[in-house]
Amino acid sequence: MDRRIKASRTQEKKLAKDIGGSTVAGSGNGWAVKNDVRNKQWSIECKTTAAARFSLTHRDLINAEKNALLDLRDMAFAVEMQGRTWVVLSRETFLRLIECEEDT
Numbered sequence: 001m002d003r004r005i006k007a008s009r010t011q012e013k014k015l016a017k018d019i020g021g022s023t024v025a026g027s028g029n030g031w032a033v034k035n036d037v038r039n040k041q042w043s044i045e046c047k048t049t050a051a052a053r054f055s056l057t058h059r060d061l062i063n064a065e066k067n068a069l070l071d072l073r074d075m076a077f078a079v080e081m082q083g084r085t086w087v088v089l090s091r092e093t094f095l096r097l098i099e100c101e102e103d104t
Contacts, residue, residue, distance in 0.1 A: 034067035
């Protein structure tokens with residue numbers, strides 16, 4: 001198996017375990033559920049690279065958000081670079097999470 005595909009699958013499986021969710025089989029080629037990992041609340045698009053940089057475009061974020069909304073979930077975009085994963089959220093989602101945290 002190609003090392004990039006193996007790294008991607010490893011990232012998806014680990015994130016799915018971390019959030020108590022599952023990976024989405026055929027997420028890149030199916031018509032119904034598109035993002036890579038999901039649980040009851042989140043739909044997460046995952047990318048991984050061995051490089052020190054990753055180009056994240058507005059289109060990438062909008063597509064991930066659209067796919068999450070169609071799945072009635074919040075969107076997150078996870079990028080693994082050099083062994084560490086970063087998660088990108090919309091400002092609205094971030095503020096909602098902060099508000100919920102303050103209420104507890």
